[in-house]
Amino acid sequence: MAFAIPTGDSVRPTDWAGLGWLFLFFWYFPGINQLLLLTTGFVGSVPLRQSLVFSLLWLVPVMIFPRMTRPFAAVIGVILWFFSLFGLFFYFIYQQEFSQSVIFIIFESNETEASEYAAQYFAWWMIPALLAYTTGAVLLWKRLRPVFLSGRHTWGFTAAVTVLLFIFPIGKAIANKGASLLTVQGVLEKNMGPVIPWQMPVAYIQYREQLASMQALLEDNARLPPLANLRDAHAGQPSTLVLVIGESTNRQHMSLYGYARPTTPKLDAMRDQLLVFNNVVSPRPYTIEVLQQALTFADQEHPNLYLTRPSLMNMMKQAGYKSYWITNQQTLTKRNTMLTTFSKQTEEQFYLNHNRSQNSPQYDGAVLEPFQQILRDPAPRKFIVVHLLGTHSKYHFRFPPEYEQFSGRKGLPTTLDDNQVEVVNDYDNAVLYNDYVVSSLIASLSQASPHAMLVYFSDHGEDVFDSAGHKVFGRIEDTPTLPMYAIPFLVWMSDGWRSERPLNYSRETLDRHYSTSHFIHTWAELAGLTFDDFEASKSLVNKAFKERPLLVGNPYKPKSMTDLRAQMPAAEGR
Numbered sequence: 001m002a003f004a005i006p007t008g009d010s011v012r013p014t015d016w017a018g019l020g021w022l023f024l025f026f027w028y029f030p031g032i033n034q035l036l037l038l039t040t041g042f043v044g045s046v047p048l049r050q051s052l053v054f055s056l057l058w059l060v061p062v063m064i065f066p067r068m069t070r071p072f073a074a075v076i077g078v079i080l081w082f083f084s085l086f087g088l089f090f091y092f093i094y095q096q097e098f099s100q101s102v103i104f105i106i107f108e109s110n111e112t113e114a115s116e117y118a119a120q121y122f123a124w125w126m127i128p129a130l131l132a133y134t135t136g137a138v139l140l141w142k143r144l145r146p147v148f149l150s151g152r153h154t155w156g157f158t159a160a161v162t163v164l165l166f167i168f169p170i171g172k173a174i175a176n177k178g179a180s181l182l183t184v185q186g187v188l189e190k191n192m193g194p195v196i197p198w199q200m201p202v203a204y205i206q207y208r209e210q211l212a213s214m215q216a217l218l219e220d221n222a223r224l225p226p227l228a229n230l231r232d233a234h235a236g237q238p239s240t241l242v243l244v245i246g247e248s249t250n251r252q253h254m255s256l257y258g259y260a261r262p263t264t265p266k267l268d269a270m271r272d273q274l275l276v277f278n279n280v281v282s283p284r285p286y287t288i289e290v291l292q293q294a295l296t297f298a299d300q301e302h303p304n305l306y307l308t309r310p311s312l313m314n315m316m317k318q319a320g321y322k323s324y325w326i327t328n329q330q331t332l333t334k335r336n337t338m339l340t341t342f343s344k345q346t347e348e349q350f351y352l353n354h355n356r357s358q359n360s361p362q363y364d365g366a367v368l369e370p371f372q373q374i375l376r377d378p379a380p381r382k383f384i385v386v387h388l389l390g391t392h393s394k395y396h397f398r399f400p401p402e403y404e405q406f407s408g409r410k411g412l413p414t415t416l417d418d419n420q421v422e423v424v425n426d427y428d429n430a431v432l433y434n435d436y437v438v439s440s441l442i443a444s445l446s447q448a449s450p451h452a453m454l455v456y457f458s459d460h461g462e463d464v465f466d467s468a469g470h471k472v473f474g475r476i477e478d479t480p481t482l483p484m485y486a487i488p489f490l491v492w493m494s495d496g497w498r499s500e501r502p503l504n505y506s507r508e509t510l511d512r513h514y515s516t517s518h519f520i521h522t523w524a525e526l527a528g529l530t531f532d533d534f535e536a537s538k539s540l541v542n543k544a545f546k547e548r549p550l551l552v553g554n555p556y557k558p559k560s561m562t563d564l565r566a567q568m569p570a571a572e573g574r
Ligand SMILES: [Zn+2]
Pocket: 247, 248, 285, 286, 287, 288, 459, 460
């Protein structure tokens, strides 16, 4: 095959229209998505600009090898088309940008979760939309023709693109930050990160780096200095303390919190044995990001403290508890996750979810047997974390058939369409089953140990067409609604435990506005532990409690954070 390296300056006049079609073709794939995003007003013009300048890059090879224009454009087109689908479908579903952080969440989620989401959100109109989009690409490709430029113009253009895309931004960064490989990598990641097809590989490289640092974190964690002056009000006494972490359960769907449907009959029945906190929220709408704060000293203002301070698991170990982690979440997939890191800070782990697909029935009742097994363990002081799958989508797979009790439209907003009604019914049935699991854990614990305590909260909430307008579904950090963060927060104590160290549980206490980002202080106090860094004002049950803004949003973009109290009634709940 002969490549025609263009030579001479007198070949033919420049085919500007041909160049225009080529550029339009390469820009079509990132461009359609960027144009759609601009109409929502959520995204600035930077990704659009990046997609425009990086589309110039594809012109270089077709200028150097003009005879290869159509086959080359076809290959690049298919690659760009494929990678553009992620962003396009994400836009169809959320009208949001498919950003690096979204991709991280997908990598962090277990493999099949993404396809499960896709199934849940799929709508018929997406097929014709996809066909139209693809047809547009094919029609554009048919118009492409080789453009023969003079050698001088070709190399001049190549040099200009190289300067514009690489030399100028890298030079500028080196001038500001000094020359290093990291500087260069940072510029490339920042500029190419928003642009397909580089988006995925860039995000994956960054994700792998984060994961490697997680592994290091586990090693670092083992070397952290212990909490200074740890004192234990229950020192030496046999006790069992349990932390149950729920999943995607919005308290506004629990009758315990006033929901019209009786979704939590068992917890309702034991209400007088429970401390039900009415205004607790999660700091973020994603599991890992919440637990990085709830289980450590990190919070929205100091998001990195999980790296340098002991965790709640470390604390309990230091206090002399044998610790266990039972999880019904898919933690042990090929990819290790932050969840695995936390679970490995306990002494014994029970990983119950071995499904390849989360899109299959996996019921939280599976935690009850290992829970009983641990309760029979002769270790006198036990700390048990139970991590539920809760009411995570797909809701229909979270409860066995006999819990399918809510159907029809009774008790639901009249504005919901039939599909939405079905989703809410599935969710409410999942909440009903969650009620059985949580209340069964409490029942087992109360039989097993006279000195026992159990705390249950959900990692975050879920907007199941709850917020005003009844249109929002799921969780999106950029557009926070109260249901995404409104979580149940309950404490159960055995009589023995409660009478030993009476704390303050007035109505005022139960109505306090609180974020689980400071949970470690509440847990410490409930467990009877104090230490130098304990902050009474961050403990939900302390006399010296001080209300703080309920910051939600990405703590690494402090300006994006908002105070959720603006969406909360002065005293929500009862
Ligand atoms: Zn979650």
